[in-house]
Amino acid sequence: MPEFTIVADGLRFPEGPVWMADGSVILLEIEAGRITRVRPDGSKETVATPGGGPNGLAIGPDGKLYCCNNGGFHYVESNGMLAPHGIAPDYSGGRIERIDLATCEVEILYKSGDFGCVLRGPNDIVFDAHGGFWFTDHGKVDYAKRCHDIVGIFYAKADGSHLEEVIFPSYNPNGIGLSPDGNTLYAAETYTCRLTAFNVIAPGKVDDAAGPGGPGIPLYRPAGYKFFDSLGVEANGNICVATIGECGISVISPAGELVEFVATDDIFTTNICWGGDDMMDAYITCSGTGRLVKTRWPRPGLRLQHNV
Numbered sequence: 001m002p003e004f005t006i007v008a009d010g011l012r013f014p015e016g017p018v019w020m021a022d023g024s025v026i027l028l029e030i031e032a033g034r035i036t037r038v039r040p041d042g043s044k045e046t047v048a049t050p051g052g053g054p055n056g057l058a059i060g061p062d063g064k065l066y067c068c069n070n071g072g073f074h075y076v077e078s079n080g081m082l083a084p085h086g087i088a089p090d091y092s093g094g095r096i097e098r099i100d101l102a103t104c105e106v107e108i109l110y111k112s113g114d115f116g117c118v119l120r121g122p123n124d125i126v127f128d129a130h131g132g133f134w135f136t137d138h139g140k141v142d143y144a145k146r147c148h149d150i151v152g153i154f155y156a157k158a159d160g161s162h163l164e165e166v167i168f169p170s171y172n173p174n175g176i177g178l179s180p181d182g183n184t185l186y187a188a189e190t191y192t193c194r195l196t197a198f199n200v201i202a203p204g205k206v207d208d209a210a211g212p213g214g215p216g217i218p219l220y221r222p223a224g225y226k227f228f229d230s231l232g233v234e235a236n237g238n239i240c241v242a243t244i245g246e247c248g249i250s251v252i253s254p255a256g257e258l259v260e261f262v263a264t265d266d267i268f269t270t271n272i273c274w275g276g277d278d279m280m281d282a283y284i285t286c287s288g289t290g291r292l293v294k295t296r297w298p299r300p301g302l303r304l305q306h307n308v
Contacts, residue, residue, distance in 0.1 A: 002262060004293040007283065008038045011290040013075070013082050013268075015230065016057035016124070017283045018065070019275030019307070025283050025292060026065065028054040031075050031082060035067065035099065038292055048099045050106045052092040055138075056124035056230070059306045060158045061131045065099040066109070068122035068135050081288040083268060087140040094119030094137065096156065110156060115163040120149045124176045124230050127305040130203040132157050134166075136173035136187060153187055155204035166204060167215055170196075175231030175241060175271075179254065180302055187216070188228035188241045195220045195228065195241060195252055219256040222246070230271035235279065235300045242270045242284075249284065266291070274301025 007025065012032040017025050023040045026047060033051040036044050047065075056068035072088030096110040096119075112119040123138040133156055139149030152168035153176070167187075175188035178200075185198040185206060196216035198206040209217055222243070228250075229242040237254045248263040249272055268288030275281045279300035284293050 002295045004264070004284075004295050006042075007040075007292045007294050008042050008044055009289075009291045011036070011044075011287075011292065013084070013287045014285040014290065014292055015055055015270050015287060016068075017271055017273040017285055017292065018057050018059060019273050019281075019283060021307075023275070025273070025275070026057065027285065027292060028057055028067070030055055030070075030073065030084070030287075033072070035065065047101065048104045048106050050097050050099070052095070053088070053121075054097070055122065056135065058125045058127055058133065058304070060098070060127060060133070061306050062158065063101070063306070065101060066125060066127075066133060066158070067097040067099060068125050069095045069097050070121035070123060070138065071095070071140075081267070082290065083288060086143045091140070094122050096122055096125075096135065109158075109160050110163050117154065117163050117165050119154075120151060122154075123174055126176050126178055127158075128178060128200075128203060129182050129305055132162075132203055134176055134178070134185060134204075136170070136176045138172055138174055138190065153185075162204075164204060166206060167198065170215075174229050177231050177233045177239065179233065180235060180237055184254070186219070186231065186233070186239050188231050190227050190229065190244075193221055193226050193228050193243075194218055195231075195239060195256075197254075220250075220252045220258065222250065222258070229269070232272040232274065233302045235302045238299070240272050240301075242272060244268055244270070264293070265289075272301075274303075279303055 012029040016028040034049040035047040053070040053072040073084035125135040137151040139151035226245040251259040266286035282297035
């Protein structure tokens with residue numbers, strides 16, 4: 001296990017870290033329904049409190065934050081570990097929100113029903129070079145009703161003018177990312193624990209290449225009882241997928257080979273981002289124990305669109 005430094009603790013299921021040019025990391029506390037900035041000294045300040053279940057975060061072309069809000073999970077807490085468990089009793093609906101960092105104003109950019117799309121649990125987000133963004137909808141599990149949503153992967157424009165479900169069905173997609181050249185879209189499915197690749201042929205469009213089990217090309221699936229969460233992409237194109245159950249980050253090549261596994265000490269290791277001048281400072285959310293940790297990564301992460 002590499003050496004980790006705790007940047008901040010006491011967080012309520014942190015996810016969606018975004019490294020900022022001032023050295024801070026903005027992340028989501030899903031259980032608390034808030035967006036939090038963590039300074040390099042570990043101090044925390046609330047950016048906004050959209051409520052529901054803010055789940056995925058990215059900087060858009062206008063410098064504002066774009067947030068996937070899943071509408072809320074129910075949580076259970078035991079032995080110092082916080083874990084999501086089904087739909088929240090006060091579930092408020094899936095949506096995409098935009099947050100002005102100057103005013104902290106939260107606006108709903110897209111909600112379920114817009115453009116004929118059903119949003120149940122938007123989860124993770126990545127912008128492309130054209131000003132649009134891809135996002136996954138993880139859906140909801142309702143144990144009381146014994147039902148599980150069938151969901152998809154969407155593309156939207158940052159100005160609110162277009163929302164489309166491009167890939168359907170997808171089996172509880174979670175993490176999403178783009179290759180450095182923008183020509184491949186990656187999605188990590190949670191319960192199948194499968195990383196899938198899609199060939200991007202135009203902004204918001206993928207081709208019809210498919211493998212067994214549905215649309216997209218299956219790239220990698222580990223053995224054992226594990227679950228995939230969010231992902232990040234290295235500058236060289238490797239895909240780094242947070243792996244629940246095994247506790248860490250699976251690093252997978254574009255050819256579908258396991259490059260390495262970077263272990264952590266939290267079963268709910270959920271996401272990774274990179275920062276620093278050389279993009280080799282890795283920030284990882286250890287969500288079950290409520291920590292943001294930092295380590296030096298052996299390779300630089302990909303600098304995302306609109307992050308400066």
